[in-house]
Amino acid sequence: MNTTAKxxxxxxxxxxxxxxxxxxxxxxxxxxxxxxCRAEIVKLCGTDRSQMRTCLAEKASQLSxxxxxxxxxxxxxxxxxGAGGGAGADxxxxxxxxxxxxxKDSLQALDLWVPEGAGKAPLVLFVHGxxxxxxxKDNAVGRxxxxxxxxxxxxxxSIDYRLVPAATVEQQASDVxxxxxxxxxxxxxxxxxxxxVVLTGHSAGAHLVALVGTDERYLKxxxxxxxxxxxxxxxxxxxxxxxxxxxxxxxxxxxxYTDAFxxxxxxxxxxxxxxxxxSPNAPAFLLLHVQRADAVDQSKRLAEALKSGGxxxxxxxxxxxxxxxxxxxxxxxGQPDYPATPAMDAWLRKVLG
Numbered sequence: 043m044n045t046t047a048k049x050x051x052x053x054x055x056x057x058x059x060x061x062x063x064x065x066x067x068x069x070x071x072x073x074x075x076x077x078x079c080r081a082e083i084v085k086l087c088g089t090d091r092s093q094m095r096t097c098l099a100e101k102a103s104q105l106s107x108x109x110x111x112x113x114x115x116x117x118x119x120x121x122x123x124g125a126g127g128g129a130g131a132d133x134x135x136x137x138x139x140x141x142x143x144x145x146k147d148s149l150q151a152l153d154l155w156v157p158e159g160a161g162k163a164p165l166v167l168f169v170h171g172x173x174x175x176x177x178x179k180d181n182a183v184g185r186x187x188x189x190x191x192x193x194x195x196x197x198x199x200s201i202d203y204r205l206v207p208a209a210t211v212e213q214q215a216s217d218v219x220x221x222x223x224x225x226x227x228x229x230x231x232x233x234x235x236x237x238x239v240v241l242t243g244h245s246a247g248a249h250l251v252a253l254v255g256t257d258e259r260y261l262k263x264x265x266x267x268x269x270x271x272x273x274x275x276x277x278x279x280x281x282x283x284x285x286x287x288x289x290x291x292x293x294x295x296x297x298x299y300t301d302a303f304x305x306x307x308x309x310x311x312x313x314x315x316x317x318x319x320x321s322p323n324a325p326a327f328l329l330l331h332v333q334r335a336d337a338v339d340q341s342k343r344l345a346e347a348l349k350s351g352g353x354x355x356x357x358x359x360x361x362x363x364x365x366x367x368x369x370x371x372x373x374x375x376g377q378p379d380y381p382a383t384p385a386m387d388a389w390l391r392k393v394l395g
Contacts, residue, residue: 075109075112075113076108076109076112076175076176078108078109078294079105079106079108079109079112079113082105082106082109083098083105083109086098086101086104086105087101106293106294108173108294108295108298109294110365112176139153139154139155139188140153140154140155140156140232141153141154142154142224144201144217144220144221144223144224144225145217145220147204149202149203149204149205149217150202150203150204150217150220150221151179151201151202152179152199152200152201152202152221152224152225153179153180153199153200153201154197154198154199154225154232155188155191155192155197155198155199156192156197156232156233156234157192157195157196157197157233161233162229162230162233162234162235163195163196163197163233163234163235164195164196164197164234164235164238164239164240164394164395165196165197165198165199165225165226165234165235165236165238165239165240166191166196166197166198166199166240166242166390167198167199167201167218167221167222167225167239167240167241167242168183168187168198168199168200168201168242168243168244168247169201169203169218169241169242169243169244169247169248169250169251170182170183170200170201170202170243170244170246170247171243171244171245171246171247171248171372172205172245172246173245173246173298173301173302174205174206174211174214174246174298174301174302175205175206175207175298175301175302176205177205177246177247178202179200179201179202182200182244182247182372183200183244183372184372184373184374184375184376184377186374186375186376186377187375187376188200188376189376190376190377190378190383191376194387194390196390196394197232197233197234199221199225201217201218201221203217203218203221203250204217206301206302207301211250211302211303211313212313214250215250215253215254215257215260216260216263216264218241218243218250218251218254218260219254219260219261219263219264219266220264222239222241222261222264222266222270222271223264223265223266226239226266226270236270238272238394238395239270239271239272240271240272240273240274240275240390240393240394241254241255241271241273241274241275241324242274242275242276242277243276243277243279244277244278244279244371244372245277245278245279245280245368245372246279246281246302247277247279248276248277248278248279249276249279249281249282249315251274251275251276252274252276252279252282252315252327252344253313253315253318254274255268255271255274255315255323255324255327256315256318256319256321256323256324256348256351257312257315257318258321258322268322268323268324268325271324271325272324272325272326272393272394273324273325273326273327273328273389273390273393273394274324274326274327274328275327275328275329275330275386275389275390276327276329276330276341276344277330277331277371277372277375278330278331278332278334278337278367278368278371278372279331279337279340279341280334280336280337280340281299281302281303281314281340282314282315282316282340282341282343282344283314283315283316283317283340283343283344284299284303284310284311284313284314285307285310285311285314286339286340286343287299287336287340288300288303288305288310290336291336315344315347316343316344316347319344319347319348319350319351319353320347320350320351321351322351322352323348323351323352323353324353325353325354326353326354326355326389326392326393327344327345327348327353327354327355327356328355328356328357328358328385328386328389329341329344329345329355329356329357329358330358330359330360330371330375330382330385330386331357331358331359331360331371332359332360332361332362332363332367332368332370332371333359333360333361333362333363333367334362334363334364334367334368337368338359341357341359342357345357356389358382358385360381360382360385361381
């Protein structure tokens, strides 16, 4: 199938679901699309719902990358809701999850899966993406991942955290550490081996776990240290060197980074994992990325900094371009036939034993 045909199919799928998604915003149900994205759609296609599907089928490519990403997230959420909250082969064999609170804010919550009859299971904690200002534990991890982790004998947690602009990126990193502390403090109750822990995250979540894995202040604030983490696996992040990314990102994506990190060079430096990698770090890292230019460059920058700091680092690139590849590595990771899955499994076995 040629590229044009693929784009038309993608646009058609977007159009088929965009009208009810937009309508849902008015009804108050579900997670709202970002205000800027709704404004883009209205500007592009107007408010006549009878014409919107046709318009989006023809013009979806004219939406900003951030808006297309937000729409796809909502489309996937609606599909999962339509399938009974994500029911399917993976969900059917996944033991029930526990939803737990690790703080007073409604977004300080996590879902936890633990293998049945496993005694104490190593923990893999996942942090969702969404440009630091959106996303959810409920729909931001691929459906294969929880079941796959359980099959490998690992407990799996997917966390929510407070979002920009109501919270800062500093508070988000603190939320990651607080969620981990909550689980480790209750490790015996939950069936977790607190001596074997890996942090992972996608996109903005990749940045947050890399930051927590290089700047120990966040862990120490939660009563933990690097000794409580065996490894960190950032997945297709592009903000490990914040100042460079802010300077090179254009258009709306530039706004995403400045919304999160501001314009103060000192703050951007403080929130850059590469700036902390020369000091003690978590002991092992696996940096996953697809062939997005900024993700490739930023992963190489972080890998070099970590190696200079004495951490054990592996970097692994996989097929996939642009936003589509960025989303695919998150959605498909955990599927046995996806190339990144065996690389992840081998690294986890090495780090967690």
